[in-house]
Amino acid sequence: MSLTSRRNFLKLLLSSGALAISGSYVSSPQFKRVIHSIYSSQPNALTPEASWYRVQIGPTPHVATSNYSIEVFGDVKNPFSLSYSELLSMKSVTLKDTIQCVSDPNFLRANVVWTGVPLKDVLALAEPSNEAIKVMFMSHDGYMTDIPMWKALEPDTLLAYMADGNPLPADHGSPVRAVVPRWWGYKYAKWIKRIWIVKEDYVGYWESMGYPDIARKG
Numbered sequence: 001m002s003l004t005s006r007r008n009f010l011k012l013l014l015s016s017g018a019l020a021i022s023g024s025y026v027s028s029p030q031f032k033r034v035i036h037s038i039y040s041s042q043p044n045a046l047t048p049e050a051s052w053y054r055v056q057i058g059p060t061p062h063v064a065t066s067n068y069s070i071e072v073f074g075d076v077k078n079p080f081s082l083s084y085s086e087l088l089s090m091k092s093v094t095l096k097d098t099i100q101c102v103s104d105p106n107f108l109r110a111n112v113v114w115t116g117v118p119l120k121d122v123l124a125l126a127e128p129s130n131e132a133i134k135v136m137f138m139s140h141d142g143y144m145t146d147i148p149m150w151k152a153l154e155p156d157t158l159l160a161y162m163a164d165g166n167p168l169p170a171d172h173g174s175p176v177r178a179v180v181p182r183w184w185g186y187k188y189a190k191w192i193k194r195i196w197i198v199k200e201d202y203v204g205y206w207e208s209m210g211y212p213d214i215a216r217k218g
């Protein structure tokens, strides 16, 4: 196949959601080149769910939305438990963003329209102390990541429960994940269980292995 016809063929596969190619081909340089060319010809198109990459430290924890709640605690005046329905009743924001993994930002990336509640509105209910400097996300798979308080207070840092107008897919963090625009994917905690507000300079899983704590995309 010529490059152009192969590119069109792959576009068709990607948009029909029928992508079924072996893992070794998916990680091959040829496949990456084709994906790069698709993204550079359509850099802003939404990524079909079937071709949205997935990166995680273990298997997907299947967390039911019924009885789901997030524990908000730590160096705050009012620790509380936020249920799924309470979160959905709060004022939401919808925005388009590109989630990208630091390990291969061109290949491992997806354009997504997220819907969720600004984290700052949830923090306001908890009333962090003046000494609180960080927000730690603790997830159902044991993953942890952190963001500084100033980033947590930006209006587009979200607790997201929808992607492209549908409830979050299980593999992408259902019921609720973090969305941290302009920062690397490892800050986008999936399957959030607890939000821990701290005055110490703690770091998360990848951060403790040397990935930047202030994770602005290159």
Ligand SMILES: Nc1nc2c(c(=O)[nH]1)N[C@H]1C(S)=C(S)[C@@H](COP(=O)(O)O)O[C@H]1N2
Residues within 6 Å of the ligand: 052, 053, 054, 055, 056, 057, 058, 099, 100, 101, 102, 110, 139, 140, 141, 143, 171, 172, 173, 184, 185, 186, 187, 188, 189, 190, 191
């Ligand atoms: N709970 C949890 N959240 C996580 C991870 C994880 O292993 N566990 N991986 C992070 C990394 S490294 C990336 S790049 C993104 C990938 O999100 P996606 O699989 O929805 O594309 O999730 C982030 N959030």
Ligand SMILES: [Mo]
Residues within 6 Å of the ligand: 055, 100, 101, 102, 103, 185, 186
């Ligand atoms: Mo990542």
